[in-house]
Amino acid sequence: MTATSTTPTSPDDVLTRHGLVLRTLAPLERGPDGADPARAGHPAHVRHTAAVEKGFYEEVPDGAAADQDLGVSADDAKILRGVYLAQDDPAEREPVGTFVDWTSRLTTSPGRELPVWMISNVTVSPGHRRRGILRAMMTASLGEAAAAGVPVAALTASESTIYGRFGFGAACTGRTVRVDVRGGLVLAADAAGHREEDPGTVLREDPRAMPGVVEELHGRVRRTTPGSVHRPSGHVVRWEDRSAAKNDGKGSGLFAAVHRDGDGTVQGVALYRFDGWEKEPTTESVEAFLAATDAAARQLWRFLAHLDLIDRLHLTRCPDDGRLEQLLADRRRVSTKAVWDDLYLRILDVPACLGGRDYAPEVAGAVVLRVADAAGHAAGTWRLEVARGVGRVEPLGDDARADLELDVAHLSGVWLGGMRVGALVGAGVVAERAPGAAARLDALLHPAAPVHLLTRF
Numbered sequence: 001m002t003a004t005s006t007t008p009t010s011p012d013d014v015l016t017r018h019g020l021v022l023r024t025l026a027p028l029e030r031g032p033d034g035a036d037p038a039r040a041g042h043p044a045h046v047r048h049t050a051a052v053e054k055g056f057y058e059e060v061p062d063g064a065a066a067d068q069d070l071g072v073s074a075d076d077a078k079i080l081r082g083v084y085l086a087q088d089d090p091a092e093r094e095p096v097g098t099f100v101d102w103t104s105r106l107t108t109s110p111g112r113e114l115p116v117w118m119i120s121n122v123t124v125s126p127g128h129r130r131r132g133i134l135r136a137m138m139t140a141s142l143g144e145a146a147a148a149g150v151p152v153a154a155l156t157a158s159e160s161t162i163y164g165r166f167g168f169g170a171a172c173t174g175r176t177v178r179v180d181v182r183g184g185l186v187l188a189a190d191a192a193g194h195r196e197e198d199p200g201t202v203l204r205e206d207p208r209a210m211p212g213v214v215e216e217l218h219g220r221v222r223r224t225t226p227g228s229v230h231r232p233s234g235h236v237v238r239w240e241d242r243s244a245a246k247n248d249g250k251g252s253g254l255f256a257a258v259h260r261d262g263d264g265t266v267q268g269v270a271l272y273r274f275d276g277w278e279k280e281p282t283t284e285s286v287e288a289f290l291a292a293t294d295a296a297a298r299q300l301w302r303f304l305a306h307l308d309l310i311d312r313l314h315l316t317r318c319p320d321d322g323r324l325e326q327l328l329a330d331r332r333r334v335s336t337k338a339v340w341d342d343l344y345l346r347i348l349d350v351p352a353c354l355g356g357r358d359y360a361p362e363v364a365g366a367v368v369l370r371v372a373d374a375a376g377h378a379a380g381t382w383r384l385e386v387a388r389g390v391g392r393v394e395p396l397g398d399d400a401r402a403d404l405e406l407d408v409a410h411l412s413g414v415w416l417g418g419m420r421v422g423a424l425v426g427a428g429v430v431a432e433r434a435p436g437a438a439a440r441l442d443a444l445l446h447p448a449a450p451v452h453l454l455t456r457f
């Protein structure tokens with residue numbers, strides 16, 4: 001077995017040695033009138049945001065866009081952490097390391113969720129790499145999460161080799177696809193002559209004129225999608241095309257295809273934007289695709305397939321579950337341009353996590369797991385017993401015989417069922433001590449719906 005987490009050795013001391021200090025900025029709040037916090041009153045937060053944007057080579061927001069950014073941060077109750085040169089005033093100088101965390105909700109099984117500690121905006125200035133800045137920020141953050149009783153942490157990573165050492169495992173993949181719609185796209189159901197029971201209607205609407213609609217639909221869809229989290233507030237701004245950073249907040253050419261069923265209830269929305277006449281083939285980028293019912297998904301695809309003058313659709317966050325290919329009469333219309341490790345999870349509380357998801361009622365069994373966790377949060381020998389859809393975890397002594405030995409990063413990756421234990425045994429990173437234990441655990445963890453992260457954060 002290869003342990004991927006390593007022991008933190010006084011991260012604060014390491015920072016001190018380098019003349020650095022880790023600071024946490026005071027949380028932001030909106031004014032009584034609900035207005036965005038004004039940037040002039042929060043210079044340390046503004047400089048922190050600037051450091052993040054520069055770290056990802058993005059434009060630094062200014063004016064109303066900076067205020068809007070602070071408002072979004074306040075709405076999510078984000079905690080901004082920064083590593084500064086010890087002598088620097090955060091109001092005057094940007095940090096050399098940035099880290100943001102906040103508490104949200106993660107769907108573990110359709111209709112079931114747990115609190116989750118979200119981590120984002122991790123950057124370290126190129127002049128200060130490999131001085132323990134990331135480790136210090138991560139150790140402090142995860143320590144607070146565990147102390148607050150949050151059972152699991154989550155992030156999305158720009159590089160897949162960074163976070164395993166801190167106990168994070170990739171829990172699902174995402175993909176970018178192109179769909180060739182030249183000459184129209186035929187759905188498999190239509191080719192087979194199946195009639196839609198309740199086709200409802202799909203209309204093109206202005207995302208700016210439908211406040212709360214996408215957010216409400218996202219809430220419904222994400223509650224049935226394991227691996228999805230309560231939307232970060234920045235997404236609501238983008239869904240409603242209200243970003244103050246673009247066209248002074250007056251809209252940026254985003255369109256909404258809205259599906260309403262026979263009762264008039266919104267069951268699906270696709271948000272799309274034209275890539276411009278210069279681009280060949282002519283392309284629409286689908287920035288969000290949300291469907292609460294299969295019928296809504298089919299109707300949205302019929303709409304998108306018949307956009308005049310368009311030859312290609314580009315989807316940046318498409319579930320990697322093969323359902324899109326099944327939906328079409330000609331599966332070769334879909335080409336996958338990239339597949340990536342999407343949601344990373346980090347279990348902090350083993351009984352809460354394994355007991356905090358559903359299991360298929362028809363599976364039953366038990367497995368003993370020896371979990372290594374250098375940070376200590378999840379370390380131990382745990383017996384998972386599943387019966388009648390419920391998982392119960394009991395701690396065992398260190399001398400108990402384990403069926404599987406694995407690092408917390410691997411347990412975190414397979415927990416929701418989007419990754420397989422058997423593959424990790426085959427890779428030589430999880431040790432199977434009892435023959436068949438990996439297949440047994442895979443069968444127990446099989447998810448009721450594909451694991452997918454609807455909204456990046």
Ligand SMILES: CC(C)(COP(=O)(O)OP(=O)(O)OC[C@H]1O[C@@H](n2cnc3c(N)ncnc32)[C@H](O)[C@@H]1OP(=O)(O)O)[C@@H](O)C(=O)NCCC(=O)NCCS
Nearest residue numbers: 006122123124129130131132133134135156157158161162
């Ligand atoms: C990744 C990044 C944050 C690392 O910061 P850092 O302060 O240099 O990291 P630390 O000095 O604390 O190193 C901690 C450990 O991570 C390892 N590490 C750091 N960056 C790494 C990388 N890019 N790939 C693999 N390992 C890395 C270090 O070797 C060290 O390992 P060890 O403690 O097991 O010996 C920094 O390179 C960065 O800002 N990258 C660009 C932005 C980014 O990718 N952000 C992540 C988006 S969520």
